[in-house]
Amino acid sequence: MHRLILFFLILFIVYHLFKRYVRSLFGFRTKPHDKRPTPITDELVKDPVCGTYVPKREAIVYGKMGKLYYFCSKKCLEEFKKSGHQNDRA
Ligand SMILES: [Zn+2]
Incomplete structure (x- = not known):
């Protein structure tokens, strides 16, 4: 029984790591890293x-x-x- 829990725990961790990995591959666009430089002028x-x-x-x-x-x-x-x-x- 203990083994089964451990198995699911590992599965859970792997799943989350995978998710994060996928997000790092495709999610770069959603990250608002294009911090606009301070507007030069609103003229x-x-x-x-x-x-x-x-x-x-x-x-x-x-x-x-x-x-x-x-x-x-x-x-x-x-x-x-x-x-x-x-x-x-x-
Ligand atoms: Zn025009």
């Missing part, structure tokens, strides 16, 4: 294409002729590149 920047204001740290940055442009999405960036805003340098 809003204007998307020159659609006119939307986007938080600077979330905006897509595009540098052109020494000037930085911020976009709400890649689509707007593409739009910007296509339309060629070269002459807005003034």
Whole structure:
């Protein structure tokens, strides 16, 4: 009888170790280790294409002729590149 208890105890431990092992293999995504670095700024920047204001740290940055442009999405960036805003340098 004692042996049976011991057997189940070992089984229990092995099961838990296995579970932990599996979690370490697949569970890395659930771990919130992507601690966001302190936000640089919450400054809003204007998307020159659609006119939307986007938080600077979330905006897509595009540098052109020494000037930085911020976009709400890649689509707007593409739009910007296509339309060629070269002459807005003034
Ligand atoms: Zn936009």
